[in-house]
Amino acid sequence: MNSTDVVEAQTLTSQQVVDLTRQHNYGTWRFQKNWNPMHIVDAEGCYIIDGAGKRYLDFSSQLMCSNLGHKNQAVIDAIARQAQQLSYAMPGYATTARAELSQLLAAILPKRLSKFFFTTSGTEANEAAFKIARMYTGKSKIIARYRSYHGSTAGSIAATGDPRRWAMEPGGKGPGILFAPEVHCYKCPIRHTYPGCGIACADYIEHMIRNESDVAAVLVEPIVGTNGVIVPPDEYMPKLRRICDQYGVLLIADEVMTGWGRTGAWFAMDHWGVTPDILVTAKGITSAYVPLGLCATSEKIAEFFQDHYFAHGHTYEAHPLTLAPAVATIHEMQRLGLVERARELAPYVEGKLDDLKARHPSIGDVRGKGLFWAVDLVKNRDSKEPFNTYEDKVSGKPLLVDQIAAKILGEGVTIQAWVSHFVIAPPLIVTREEIDRGIAALDKHLAMADAAVEQ
Numbered sequence: 001m002n003s004t005d006v007v008e009a010q011t012l013t014s015q016q017v018v019d020l021t022r023q024h025n026y027g028t029w030r031f032q033k034n035w036n037p038m039h040i041v042d043a044e045g046c047y048i049i050d051g052a053g054k055r056y057l058d059f060s061s062q063l064m065c066s067n068l069g070h071k072n073q074a075v076i077d078a079i080a081r082q083a084q085q086l087s088y089a090m091p092g093y094a095t096t097a098r099a100e101l102s103q104l105l106a107a108i109l110p111k112r113l114s115k116f117f118f119t120t121s122g123t124e125a126n127e128a129a130f131k132i133a134r135m136y137t138g139k140s141k142i143i144a145r146y147r148s149y150h151g152s153t154a155g156s157i158a159a160t161g162d163p164r165r166w167a168m169e170p171g172g173k174g175p176g177i178l179f180a181p182e183v184h185c186y187k188c189p190i191r192h193t194y195p196g197c198g199i200a201c202a203d204y205i206e207h208m209i210r211n212e213s214d215v216a217a218v219l220v221e222p223i224v225g226t227n228g229v230i231v232p233p234d235e236y237m238p239k240l241r242r243i244c245d246q247y248g249v250l251l252i253a254d255e256v257m258t259g260w261g262r263t264g265a266w267f268a269m270d271h272w273g274v275t276p277d278i279l280v281t282a283k284g285i286t287s288a289y290v291p292l293g294l295c296a297t298s299e300k301i302a303e304f305f306q307d308h309y310f311a312h313g314h315t316y317e318a319h320p321l322t323l324a325p326a327v328a329t330i331h332e333m334q335r336l337g338l339v340e341r342a343r344e345l346a347p348y349v350e351g352k353l354d355d356l357k358a359r360h361p362s363i364g365d366v367r368g369k370g371l372f373w374a375v376d377l378v379k380n381r382d383s384k385e386p387f388n389t390y391e392d393k394v395s396g397k398p399l400l401v402d403q404i405a406a407k408i409l410g411e412g413v414t415i416q417a418w419v420s421h422f423v424i425a426p427p428l429i430v431t432r433e434e435i436d437r438g439i440a441a442l443d444k445h446l447a448m449a450d451a452a453v454e455q
């Protein structure tokens with residue numbers, strides 16, 4: 001690059017930014033043709049702003065991660081301070097940011113999770129969890145569930161039940177990963193009906209553990225995220241905990257999306273008072289201001305590694321620039337009372353979504369907790385058949401939910417669409433007026449789905 005290139009780079013038009021991005025970058029989880037990314041130049045509070053100056057309400061917190069909202073000054077200051085003082089120290093050193101964050105985490109996480117490994121993504125935090133579980137138990141198999149996402153690298157995509165794994169087949173499942181049916185009372189994969197099923201999907205996992213030898217861990221998203229904000233009945237998690245304890249199997253909770261107040265508790269597992277052996281998180285830990293993931297383990301696992309080799313690490317583990325903003329994020333969440341706020345706003349969102357369901361025949365189900373909700377679209381409320389399938393998603397077929405999301409974008413609202421549902425997860429600082437506005441945009445364009453409902 002010469003100096004002329006630099007000057008040109010500073011004067012790029014929005015169209016040039018988009019064209020260069022398309023030309024030189026991969027759009028993730030999609031066919032590359034027709035990728036037309038929006039040029040984002042600024043963001044503030046619950047809004048993002050494009051190159052033409054148009055403001056969009058961020059109704060899914062980007063990828064369900066900007067929990068504090070954009071441009072929080074305390075977090076920005078923490079990043080700047082840390083950059084000035086100590087931008088990097090290798091993981092073998094102790095740093096003040098590391099100590100401060102560890103102290104805070106030990107106080108906030110479910111009890112007995114007090115030994116931490118830091119990463120720079122949720123994906124890597126899951127990879128750490130799998131290795132730790134295998135080293136600790138001396139066993140190799142991990143039971144995950146079909147409707148799940150755990151990350152994109154070799155191990156974590158292998159443990160992902162959703163179709164993002166399919167491109168890696170055959171063999172992508174990798175050794176030692178087994179899939180169980182998910183808990184999903186609206187569309188039970190083993191055709192039971194709650195209540196009255198005795199939580200048969202948890203019994204299924206017990207059956208798997210008994211018939212497989214060598215099971216190290218059961219891996220769950222406590223509330224399934226991208227795949228539909230699936231909230232388990234209250235009995236599920238305590239029952240899974242009992243089963244894991246009975247067979248000496250570790251319980252890993254992947255709280256990458258559900259952590260950090262999103263569901264109206266610091267962590268989703270708190271809703272059921274269940275402590276996993278390993279808790280994995282990322283996203284909201286810094287409100288996505290910088291990339292940070294966390295693999296938190298129990299005291300008994302920590303104790304094991306006193307006399308066993310901890311065979312894991314990264315150059316960027318416990319990178320000070322990632323840890324200082326996490327400290328600031330936690331303090332800001334506490335100062336603004338955002339966990340309580342998510343809990344308090346839940347009935348308001350639920351009421352609005354129930355009203356939407358009553359008026360739109362294309363809505364099969366609305367479900368969620370805190371500020372984490374799904375609007376699930378179906379062609380037919382009796383058969384619960386979705387408008388599009390996983391096969392449609394990976395074959396590049398246009399999806400109805402994406403077409404509706406594009407219309408909603410035109411109204412100045414961004415919303416995450418996935419296969420046949422929308423995920424509503426605004427920043428936790430959202431106001432009731434902003435909730436009204438986002439839901440009104442959805443309301444207006446659901447007519448497209450209603451028109452496609454089977455009579």
Ligand SMILES: Cc1ncc(COP(=O)(O)O)c(C=O)c1O
Pocket residue numbers: 063121122123124126149150151152221225226254255256257282283
């Ligand atoms: C539940 C869950 N686990 C893991 C991941 C992977 O995290 P990351 O994208 O930070 O690697 C995600 C990302 O969406 C997720 O939702």
